[in-house]
Structures are given as structure tokens and as C-alpha cells.
Amino acid sequence: MASPATPSALRVEHVDDGAIVVLAIDRPHRGNALDSQTLAGLHRVLDSINGDPTIRAVVLTGTGSVFCAGADIKAAPEDLTDLDATPYSSLRARATSTVAVTMAAQELMASAFEKIHRLRQPVIAAVNGAAVGGGFALALACDMRYACPTATFGAVFIRHGVSACDMGTSYHLPRLVGASRAAELMLTGRVFDAAEAAAIGLVLEVVETEALVERAIDKAREIACHSPLAVWMTKETMWQNVDAPSLRHALDLENRTQIMCTSTGDLANSFAAFRDDGTAIRKPL
Structure with missing residues (x-):
């Protein structure tokens, strides 16, 4: 059974008197992979941010050397024990098959990414390392992206016999880089680096790791000066x-x-x- 999420699974830092929130996934020992407990916590944090008019922009990043490795595949999907604040607790309670339970876990993650995309405040991803699979989809859900030189990206599920259309990837990626480029990336499942991500317009800029989050905060400040x-x-x-x-x-x-x-x-x-x-x-x- 997956261990319960602790407050350290997500780090929330308020900058400029709370106008900017830096939200970091803090599970470096698991490549910042998202288990159900962390996702439930992410839902709560996003709902809190969306309802706070004093927050003007959000920077999303990971701790350590990985942005997000996607879903935590070592956490069993039936371990949905902290979902009271989400719409999926009732589905979990009524589940009569492993398919229904797995679907609840899938929806928990996908709907968190949708919340990021629909958040009132702009969300800037500071991609500090690998963003593959669900982590790639997480970066795509943000409004804009910066990356460090060692960042990598990839829609990799096709390598494992599963569709690369995952957590909004097939929606966001063609709109960001064009349909032909998106098809090539998704059908090959290849992992590409930050330089290529910048060349195809997926990230705004490649920034040295130590300056990455501050660069994203600077862009957030440019946005926060407006109504x-x-x-x-x-x-x-x-x-x-x-x-x-x-x-x-x-x-x-x-x-x-x-x-x-x-x-x-x-x-x-x-x-x-x-x-x-x-x-x-x-x-x-």
C-alpha cells in the first residue's frame, strides 16, 4: 500500500507578498512521480489557488534533478485512500472491478492537469529535468515553459505498448508545435532535449538550472503587474x-x-x- 502523502509531497512558496506561488513537487526519491495521495493534495492546492484573488501567477517545478516522471507506477491504483476532497471518492466506493478503480486513478491525474490548464492564474512550468510520460503532459498543461539545459521531454508510452495519447498530450502538443511535429514525437516516442524543445517552440527559453525558477518568477512578475x-x-x-x-x-x-x-x-x-x-x-x- 502506498504510504500516505505528507505535507512535504508538495512545497508551496509565496513570493512578492503572496502574489506569485512557486509550487514544487517534492518527491525526488521517486523522480517526483505522482501517486494518488500527492495528486489528491495537488487538487486541493490548485482549488485553493484558484479561489484566491491575491495570487496572480504560479510557477510549477520539481525538486532535485527531475521535473516529473509521471504516474508513480509502483503505487497501486487501488490505493486511493485520500480522495475525500475529490470527485473520485464515490467512484472508488462503488467500484466493482479493477477497471473502475484504475479509471478513477486515471481521472484523478487527468483532471488535475485540466485544472492547471483552466486555472484563472497563468501557470509557468520551470522544467528542471526529465518530463516524460505524464510529466510531459503536466508540462504541456501549463501556459508556458522554461527548461534547464539537462531537461528532456517525451511521450513515451507508445514504447510500452500503450497509446501516447495521455493526460491531454494529444490535445496540447499539436496546438503547441503543429500536427506533423506532434505526430512524429508521439508515434516514435523518442525523448528529446531542451535545445530541440526550444527550437520547435515548446519552451520559451533554455535557462541555466540555478537561474531557472527565478527566470520563471521574473516572467510571472511581468504578468502580475496587470489587472x-x-x-x-x-x-x-x-x-x-x-x-x-x-x-x-x-x-x-x-x-x-x-x-x-x-x-x-x-x-x-x-x-x-x-x-x-x-x-x-x-x-x-
């Missing part, structure tokens, strides 16, 4: 319009979002500041 509603609506609208069925659909959503944001008064304040001193507001609103 919280404007950031939230920009993130949400952009990702929704990635799937827009038409330009008209995208324009309609943009128009509604823009008009809604003008009601906060931030736009008028910014224009007033520009008239007064020729600069736009750069402090958090």
Missing part, C-alpha cells in the same frame, strides 16, 4: 479561441470579454495615467 481580471480573461479567451470554429465565433467572444473588462474602471485609470505622465499603469491594479 487580475484582464489576465484571467486573456488566458481563458486565448485558449478557448484556439478551438474556435470560426473567426466570427472568436470575435464574438473577444468582444464580450473586452466590454466586460472595461466595467472594472482599470481602462479609465490607465488612460488617465497615460494622459498625466505619458506612461501606462505598470503597478498591480
Whole structure:
């Protein structure tokens, strides 16, 4: 049976008076692999962040030399003993087969990644090492990625006789690098390095390991200086319009979002500041 998660399974650090959260998976002895207990804790942390208007951006990383090795394959899927705060406790209780129990474990992980993608605050991945399998999907779920020189990436399940379409990979990867490139990476299952990840646009920049998290925090600060509603609506609208069925659909959503944001008064304040001193507001609103 998997050992219960301890508070150290996830490290949460608040930066800039709490405006930025650095969230680290802290299971270096297991390659920061995610067991059900850690995933249940991740759900709770994400729900807390999403409901806190003082938090403006999130940096996600791992401790040690691995970002995330994906699911902890040594933890049995039936060890879902800490799921009271998740929607899957009832499924676990009603399960009549190992398939149902395994499905609950699969949903626990996939829905955590979906929460990251749907979080109101932008999430920046600081990929400090290997991000393969579910760890690759975790990095893809974030809004942007930085990587250290030793970081590696890969959709590797196809090597083990399982579909490489895993935890959102088949959704995110084609949108980030194009369908043909995504097909090549997923059908070969090859592991590629940080330099290639930067060349294909998967990561923004390759940063020395010791400066990686701080670089991600600096980018978070650039975002945090803007109106919280404007950031939230920009993130949400952009990702929704990635799937827009038409330009008209995208324009309609943009128009509604823009008009809604003008009601906060931030736009008028910014224009007033520009008239007064020729600069736009750069402090958090």
C-alpha cells in the first residue's frame, strides 16, 4: 500500500507578498512521480489557488534533478485512500472491478492537469529535468515553459505498448508545435532535449538550472503587474479561441470579454495615467 502523502509531497512558496506561488513537487526519491495521495493534495492546492484573488501567477517545478516522471507506477491504483476532497471518492466506493478503480486513478491525474490548464492564474512550468510520460503532459498543461539545459521531454508510452495519447498530450502538443511535429514525437516516442524543445517552440527559453525558477518568477512578475481580471480573461479567451470554429465565433467572444473588462474602471485609470505622465499603469491594479 502506498504510504500516505505528507505535507512535504508538495512545497508551496509565496513570493512578492503572496502574489506569485512557486509550487514544487517534492518527491525526488521517486523522480517526483505522482501517486494518488500527492495528486489528491495537488487538487486541493490548485482549488485553493484558484479561489484566491491575491495570487496572480504560479510557477510549477520539481525538486532535485527531475521535473516529473509521471504516474508513480509502483503505487497501486487501488490505493486511493485520500480522495475525500475529490470527485473520485464515490467512484472508488462503488467500484466493482479493477477497471473502475484504475479509471478513477486515471481521472484523478487527468483532471488535475485540466485544472492547471483552466486555472484563472497563468501557470509557468520551470522544467528542471526529465518530463516524460505524464510529466510531459503536466508540462504541456501549463501556459508556458522554461527548461534547464539537462531537461528532456517525451511521450513515451507508445514504447510500452500503450497509446501516447495521455493526460491531454494529444490535445496540447499539436496546438503547441503543429500536427506533423506532434505526430512524429508521439508515434516514435523518442525523448528529446531542451535545445530541440526550444527550437520547435515548446519552451520559451533554455535557462541555466540555478537561474531557472527565478527566470520563471521574473516572467510571472511581468504578468502580475496587470489587472487580475484582464489576465484571467486573456488566458481563458486565448485558449478557448484556439478551438474556435470560426473567426466570427472568436470575435464574438473577444468582444464580450473586452466590454466586460472595461466595467472594472482599470481602462479609465490607465488612460488617465497615460494622459498625466505619458506612461501606462505598470503597478498591480
